[in-house]
Amino acid sequence: MPDLSTSYLGLQLKSPIIAAASGLTNSLQDIIELEKHGAGAVVLKSLFEEEIVTEMDHELNKMHSENYLYPETMEFYEDYDVEDTLSRYLKLINDCKENVQIPIIASINCLTAHNWPYFAKSLEDAGASALELNISVLPSDSELTSAENEKVYFDIISAVKNEVTIPVSIKISNYFSNLAGMLKRFSNAGVEGIVLFNRFYSPDFDIDSFDIVPANKFSSSDDYIMPLRWIAIMSDRIECDLSASTGVHDGTTLIKMILAGASSVQVASTLYKNGFAHIQIMLQELSTWMTSKDFSNINQVKGLLSQSKSINPAGYLRIQFMKHFAEK
Ligand SMILES: Cc1cc2nc3c(=O)[nH]c(=O)nc-3n(C[C@H](O)[C@H](O)[C@H](O)COP(=O)(O)O)c2cc1C
Numbered sequence: 001m002p003d004l005s006t007s008y009l010g011l012q013l014k015s016p017i018i019a020a021a022s023g024l025t026n027s028l029q030d031i032i033e034l035e036k037h038g039a040g041a042v043v044l045k046s047l048f049e050e051e052i053v054t055e056m057d058h059e060l061n062k063m064h065s066e067n068y069l070y071p072e073t074m075e076f077y078e079d080y081d082v083e084d085t086l087s088r089y090l091k092l093i094n095d096c097k098e099n100v101q102i103p104i105i106a107s108i109n110c111l112t113a114h115n116w117p118y119f120a121k122s123l124e125d126a127g128a129s130a131l132e133l134n135i136s137v138l139p140s141d142s143e144l145t146s147a148e149n150e151k152v153y154f155d156i157i158s159a160v161k162n163e164v165t166i167p168v169s170i171k172i173s174n175y176f177s178n179l180a181g182m183l184k185r186f187s188n189a190g191v192e193g194i195v196l197f198n199r200f201y202s203p204d205f206d207i208d209s210f211d212i213v214p215a216n217k218f219s220s221s222d223d224y225i226m227p228l229r230w231i232a233i234m235s236d237r238i239e240c241d242l243s244a245s246t247g248v249h250d251g252t253t254l255i256k257m258i259l260a261g262a263s264s265v266q267v268a269s270t271l272y273k274n275g276f277a278h279i280q281i282m283l284q285e286l287s288t289w290m291t292s293k294d295f296s297n298i299n300q301v302k303g304l305l306s307q308s309k310s311i312n313p314a315g316y317l318r319i320q321f322m323k324h325f326a327e328k
Contacts, residue, residue, distance in 0.1 A: 002290040003297040004283060006040065008241050008264040009130045009167035009192040011103045013040030016258060016286075016298060017279050020245055020266035021046050021107045021134065021171075024276075028095045035100045037276040038283050040264065042100075043132050044092065046107040051085050052116040086119075093126040103129035105169075110135055113155035120163040130167040133160060134198060139175050146177055153182075157189045169193035171245065173200065174226060180234060187238035195243045195266060196227045218269035223247030228260050233316050235261020236308040249273075251285020258286075261303035 006016040019025050019034045019042045026045040034042055089106075096104045106128035110116065123131055135156055139149045153170070160168055168190075174197050176182045186194055204215040224247030231242050241264070244257035249270040257265050270278055295301050303309060307316040 002287055002295055004287060004290075006263055006298045006302075008041070008243065009105075009169055011041065011129055011167070013103065013264060014038075015040035015279075015283055016262075016264045017254065017282060018043060018105075018243065018264050018266045019271065019279075020268040021132065022268040022272070024268065024271055026092075028092060028099060030276075031096055031100055031104070033276050034279070035102050037279045039102060039276075039279055041103040041105055041129070042096075043105040043107050043266065044089070046109040046134050047086070047089055049108060049110040049112065049116045052108075052119045053114070055083055055086050086122075090122060090126040093123065093128050097127035105130045105132050107132045107134060107171075110156055111137060112152065113159040117156070117159035117163050120160050124164045124166045128166060130169060130192070131160065131164060132169045132171055132195065133157070134171045136173065136198065136200065137175075138200075150176075150182065153186065154189055157186070157191055161190055167192035169195060169241075169243070171195035171198045173198055174230070179230065180237070183230075183234050184238055187240040191240055193241040193243055193263070194238075195245050196230050197246055199223070199246045218272060219247045219249075221247060221249040221253070224249075224253045224256070228253075228256055229316060231257060231262050232260035232305060232310075233307045235303050235306045251282040251289070254282050254286055255289055255301070256305075258298060258301050259303070259305040261306040263302070 004015045006013050008018070015038050017038065017040055019039045021043040022045060024030055025034070025042050031042050093104055093106060104127070106123040108116070108120070108131070110133055120131055133156060135153055137149055137152050139146075157168070157170065170186060170191050172194065183194060199219055201217070202215040203212045205211075206213045224244070227244045227246055231244055235242055242262050243264045243266055244260075244262040245266040248254060248257060248265040248267050254265050267279070290296070290301065307313050310316065
């Protein structure tokens, strides 16, 4: 039986499958089940930057209200359960530390480095093993330069790194004009890992009602192609770990991601569709494949098909179909 353990963000994971941040990683009961079914770690459902900042404003307003009373503001906050959201999150981390052995990675959805990074320390103090920053900047403002959009990422990384000693990873999209350069700069900025790539809420159209409706929230099993290419291109070129996210639905894709150089994969859609037991099925496929190829541990597999080790490095860079355009 091959050893399926892996190192990710300096943490020792018993398996390379991480339960990605989602509604499935929001309760102790589910996290206990994920551990039982073989998850190597869990990324908790994200807190939002806005939730943290609103809580801080709430405290300020409470102070003001003692002297000046702003009834409308206080009414708004009375209905807003943000304080509970934050304390529930910290309690969940605490409960996980007492009830499961696998690393618990806290997660924050953030857009700016303003006001919230101090809160990262509370996550560390509650017992989080690492912190994943889901940085989601949609570069849709045509007045902003690429440099201005990019600066946000480095401001956030530096502000959070100033607050915590636990490992920090960032989860990003592929919306960069110079993706390879940015990945290198993120790694040089000191993050311990990068998750490639997040899958965002996307708008779609209803052509009968003319409404904007949410596109399918789950990935398809072909979506792994984009992270596979970029992990293979970058895994030998940067210091930090890479974790594959989006479209990892089965054992074969898990194997491909490790061959590309991923230290771990993160799964959400396949767990929604197939249940937690699917983790064991994927791990069994990895184990059977490793045995058939005489591999005894993950390090022997990791990066074997990265671009730098390939006999056909140009194959990773091709973006036009060439030959296929000529075929019917
Ligand atoms: C219902 C749902 C909720 C999610 N919530 C979060 C979240 O809170 N934070 C986050 O970083 N990603 C979140 N994601 C994204 C997933 O963590 C994951 O990156 C994405 O779904 C791609 O992986 P998959 O193809 O395995 O689904 C969510 C995804 C789904 C489907």
